[in-house]
Amino acid sequence: MSEQLLNEIREAKPVASPELRERVALIAVEAPAREPLLARFQPRRLLLVAPVAVVLVLLAAGAIANLPRGGTGDEEQAAVTAESSADQSVRSAPGSTTVPSESSTRESLSPAPILGAPSGAIAPSPGRLQRFQAEMRLRVADVEELSAATKSAMRIAQSLRGYVVSVQYDAPAEGVGGAQIVLRVPTARVQTALTQLSALGTILGQRIGIEDLQQPADDLTAQIETTQREIARLRARLESTTLADEERAVLQARLADARRQLTDLRTALSGTRAEARHATIQVGLTTERIEPAPVQDGRLDGLKEILAWEGTALLYVLVIAGPFVLLGVLIWLGLRFRRRQAETRLLEQN
C-alpha cells in the first residue's frame, strides 16, 4: 500500500459538522441520567470483592466460634481435667495396693508440657494424703549427655531429700542409648523436682497422676479406733473374776485377734502415710531423635481447627459447584464466541 494513499486517507479525515458539535455540547451540559439498577451492577467488581468477602466471613466465623463461652480458658481446662479424672479413677482403683476402698484420682496426660513448669497445672493438695506419680520422657543429645543427665537426676532426688528407687542405664557404643530412673522425692518438693528434671533434656512427653489417699487413711483410722475400743472392752471383761474358764479362753482368743488386727491396721495406715509422703517420679532418658510434640496454643489451635473445617467445607462446595461453574464458564465463552461471530458477520455484510 503506498504511503501516498494512506496520507490521502489521513488528510480526508471526516470532521464533525457544527450541528453535531452543538448536539454533543448540549448532551455534555445535561445532567447524566441515572443508570438503571441492573446497568449499574458490575459482575467484574463482584468477582473482585467476593473472594475477599468470603475469606473475611470465614475468618470472622472462625473467630466467633472460637470465643470462650461462659468462662475462661482455665475453667474450661479444669473441666477437661475433671472429666479425665473420672476415667482415670476407674482405671486406677483396681491397681491400688494400699487403699482397699474407693479413691479419687487426678491424672494428666500432657504430651506437650510447658517448659520450665512442666507440672504447673497439677500439683498435690497440701494438707491431704495423696499418691503422686509422674512420668517424664526426655531426649538428650548423645550418650555423654545421657550419662550426665542420669547422674543429675539422681543428684536432684538426693538434694531434695529423696532417694533413687532404681536405675537402668543402657548406653551402647552404637545406636540409641537410654536410661530409666525411678525416684522418690518428698511430695512437698515434687514441683521443684519436676522443674529441675525437665531441664535435663528436651521433653518428649509427660504423665502425671494424683490419687487421693486421705479417705482410705481416715477409714483406717476409724477402724483402728474401733479395734482399740474392742480391745479395751475385752480387757475389761477379762478382768472380771466371775468368768468361767471356758468363757475366759474365748475372750482371750478374741483379744489376741483384735490385737493382731490392730497391728495390721496400724501398719497399713503407716504405709499409706509413707506412700503419701513421697512422690514417685519415673524419668525416661533417650538419645533417639524423636521430635517433641508441638506446643499447643489452645485458642490459636481452636481457630486453626475451625479454619481447617471451613477449608474442608469450602473444598466440598468447590467440588460440588465446580462442574457447574465450569459449565457456566464454557457457556459464557460459547456465547461470547457466538456474539463475536455474529458481529464479524454483521460487519462483513455492511
Next chain:
Amino acid sequence: MTLPARRTPALSASFAATAEAHLDDVYGYLVYLTRDRMLAEDLAAETFEKALRLWKRFDPRRGSARTWLCQIARTTALDWFRAEERRRRREEAVARPDVAETDMPEGLSPELEGALASLSAGEREVIALRILLELDGEEAARVLGIRPTAVSTRLSRALTKLEERMIVHV
C-alpha cells in the same frame, strides 16, 4: 466552537472537554464504519449520550478516553446494524446499499472512495482505527476486542484488498 458552561461542575467539565477533544475521531470512525455521514452523526450523538451516562466508570488507567469512546461508538454502531438487519428481515427486502449510494468522507479521490466503500465494515473499521485515527495496535485491539496480532493481520488484509480494488477501479 467551544462547549458552553456546564451545570454539573467537575463531572460535566471533564466530560465536555473529552467530548470536544475526541468528537472528530469518533465521528470519523463512525463514518468509515457506516459509510453514511448523516447516520454517523446520529450514532456519534448517541455515543456521547451513552458515554456521559457511563462517564463515572471511565478509568484512564485501563485505556485512553479516545479508545473508550471508540468502544462505545462501536457498540452503538453494532446495535444499529443489528436493528437494521432485523428491520430488513421484517420487510423481507434485504437491499444492501450500493456503493454508489454511499456517503464517504469528502476529499477522497473517486477511486479510493469507491474502493473503501466496497470493503466490508470490519475492514473499514480497522483502517479507520489504525490509519485514520492512528491508534496503536494495543488500542485498536482494545476497541475491537481482539488481540493486537489479529489487528495487524486484519489491517494487512484490508489494505491489500483496498489496493486490489483501487487497481480494478483504475
